[in-house]
Amino acid sequence: MSTLTDQLRQTEAHRSIFECAVRRLPLPTCAAFGSADKPQPVSFVATSRVLASNDPEGVRAQFPQSVAASGNAVLAAAGSNLRQAQGKRVAVLFSGGPAAGGHNVVCGLKRVLGNGNTLFGVRAGPKGLLKGTLFEITDANVDFILNTGGFDFLGSDRTKIKSAEQFAQVRETCVRYQLDAIVVVGGDDSNTNAAVLAETLFAGVKADGSGVQVIGVPKTIDGDLQVGDLLSISFGFDTATRIYSEMVGNILQDTSSSLKYWHFVKLMGRSASHVALEVALQTKPAIALISEEIAAKQESLASIVDRVARVIVDRSHRGMNYGVLLAPEGLIEFIPEMNSLIAELNDVLAHHAEEFAAQPEDARAGFVGGKLSAGNAALLASLPAYIVRMLLAERDSHGNLQVSLIPTEQLLIDMARKRVGELDPNVPFAAHNHFLGYEGRCGAPTLFDAAYTYNLGLTAGSLILDGRTGYMATVTGLGSGGKPQAIPLAGLINIERRHGKDEFVIEKALVRMDSPAMQYFIARRDDWAREDLFSSPGPRQFWGPTANQLPLTVALNSGAASLMFRIGD
């Protein structure tokens, strides 16, 4: 074997030239943790800021021990923790879809817990906590996963821990591994689950009557886990949107090179359009649809299509038979008439499941149409077959439509083509569609996500060593060095009545029409539609002058002084 093939063999199994290099990148730490080389845990004090959700009394009734202990007060760092606990046994797990930076949360935890405590990894998510598939994480593991993307060091799944049997299994795992604490890295649902676990495990788990602490870490590429200035963004959002932005920038560059195609790009983000808005600000395409705006304006599908078609026609008249449209994955559910149709369909399919299943394939739309209100039946009949097929497809485990499977981008293309033809039959319209989703969840974390998550790990570990439970770790002041803080999970919980039952939920942060990021977008978008003003933000860089950027929506919404983040000094 030649030297060259030897070199190539050495790149196998997470050892690409790039992966080896990013492992050696320095990681900045917030000043509170002392030296970056050997970060020290901090202790916390309650601030005067107390969180309250839509039903404080109801929440207190459900989370009595958590609320009594925390008073729902936000915690701030109070100097390094000189009397930190030793001998703690801590488990960390990933929950839900992967997001860049998860590995660095683990690294931060391990480093701050140090050799005096033990960190376990839970394999394959919450399910692993039920089954008790834990293993001890070593310093060598940390050196290997540092700054790499994905959740593959542990794996993940979407199991929701809610039944009495499941809670018993968790207790069994806690006892078996003599756990003192669990760190749940996840989104809004997983952090709600963490709040419930914190209350359930508050006391009486171990032989000595003590409980198990539970700390949440805010993850989601959708960016819909936000708590004002306490949590300006969940981790993974920056990496995902920068990956999508590069792709959209490349496609924009292609449109004005090839001069003959429209590209309709669907972006991940089911409930909120933060991803679409961030990518729009990064790239400045001709059209970006924002679900929340469509819902706020009660815009109909026909009106959206007309708006899109008019941009296509206007650009063509200006000599541009090309452009890019961005649409969030969840768009279709935000269009009022589609939302009403989907809701009624969910009901009809749930109530007539057997009869429906017994229908031959080609009779199903007719069967369902007969059970719908007249307006919804007419709307269903007006949609192309490939959309109807997906609207009638199998529901997810919660009985909901699997929105990501709906080819919204193709629907918009087909409807826009028809409308363009009505407006001006001489306008050519050739279009491609894209769905940017999985590509963005597991890339190597940007320097922002890498530093942010490492410090979230340091914060979560510090909370554990400080004896806290029922908090979400956060890092505030991302443009000015960064401060470890903690948000009381019970203070985020709302109670919503769904299907006749009280449900605890951490509300998803949607794009607000009056937010600076949305206002900036609204102020600029007409110019972007009229002329080619796009930018290519390029691939995310880990070295050099462009490596330290903040997400633009975060910079705008937090009133940052610069487009660069600063964690550490």
Add this chain to the structure above:
Amino acid sequence: MSTLTDQLRQTEAHRSIFECAVRRLPLPTCAAFGSADKPQPVSFVATSRVLASNDPEGVRAQFPQSVAASGNAVLAAAGSNLRQAQGKRVAVLFSGGPAAGGHNVVCGLKRVLGNGNTLFGVRAGPKGLLKGTLFEITDANVDFILNTGGFDFLGSDRTKIKSAEQFAQVRETCVRYQLDAIVVVGGDDSNTNAAVLAETLFAGVKADGSGVQVIGVPKTIDGDLQVGDLLSISFGFDTATRIYSEMVGNILQDTSSSLKYWHFVKLMGRSASHVALEVALQTKPAIALISEEIAAKQESLASIVDRVARVIVDRSHRGMNYGVLLAPEGLIEFIPEMNSLIAELNDVLAHHAEEFAAQPEDARAGFVGGKLSAGNAALLASLPAYIVRMLLAERDSHGNLQVSLIPTEQLLIDMARKRVGELDPNVPFAAHNHFLGYEGRCGAPTLFDAAYTYNLGLTAGSLILDGRTGYMATVTGLGSGGKPQAIPLAGLINIERRHGKDEFVIEKALVRMDSPAMQYFIARRDDWAREDLFSSPGPRQFWGPTANQLPLTVALNSGAASLMFRIGD
């Protein structure tokens, strides 16, 4: 307006933080051009290496002036050109699909032509040469487009210049702008066209009886324009494959994080599988299909599907219900039985166009089936409706199937699912599909493509100042500093008899089974199928320790000593 929104406004129209930074990157030049700050044109001498294609006499008969002038000899640089021409008027155009680095070809041309000559850009490709839509390129233009992706500075199209009327239009443009030379940046077809143009314009174009020089520059992301050690790769291939490799690496990381999905990824590359092979070497997925191997082994669709299904089942038995499969876009045409079906379909559709068009939609497959040979009719009937629909869809302007529209990745998923169920009904198989294409054509060029294309531009400009015509610019020795050279276009031309007519073609370079890159892939792929040995090559970097990589297939096939390129000292 705040400072922040001001900063954001300044990023519009190709002025992202990244774009502004890459414009300032230093560009290395081959030693032959003297200083990198102020590169000087070189002169050329014929080497003893003479190229000959499949019918040297036939080619000589068609390209008499070109062959007489060049003797089909390869040119090498012979020191700096001290008696270089001044006052030359040169036009440059982009032809075909965009590829990263095109802008740097223009920059290299402009810099080496200097202020003593004039460089024109042709808008919108070969069609612009017919219409005469030229404009003068300034130094400010060059500063602005340097190191940026896409062809959008000029635009491109796919017009083939072949009719007498078209040649007359080109002459008119040459006369109108008093052109001395034309540089055609394009793939195999465009360089064939450049050879024809060089011969046609060899003499007698301008009033003084002189001709117009024509120089080709080798572009194509597919990587199928290669001439052994004289042209180890066309430009754009490195950038495209590194973009795809990052996406595939991210998806691989996602599979082993989410633990439940297969992803079938179709990659651009219709005629050759260089892209798929390069991405496979970069990322090490469970399965990568190489069209040339399937053709060489005459592997049937059923056998391919069986091979894929056995990997899925075997991995599942080892606890991995996930993986990634790569397939080249052109795969379906390389499967012997599909190739035969497509060829017969092309014939049948060409000969029964009107009758076919008159059939109602749902009768078309039956109509065509009745005209096919029994074997092909049975194969057509066995394919899913969505494949049949695309197989019968409109042909391109050459009467060929539009292969990129065939959802090969979905066909493989559906057939693999069935076969997996036969092999072991307990193996779960959930799959997503992707097509990575347009995202890779217009990204910012890697440092390799940026340096390579800039030096190709310097070489093309030098050839013009040295009075040469009918050559393709090339840079050899990409791992050892780089040498400007020139390949006689007529020496690359083969004559093929198609539809009873002689056609000139530069043969596409396919993946060779005995090439070091393919042999390395074959040696490793079983291990990659059995275990997770993948790597994430990460986003391409423009600063830092990982910025100077060579494409792996190029490094292996050229016997490079290292995985890094070196242009300049």
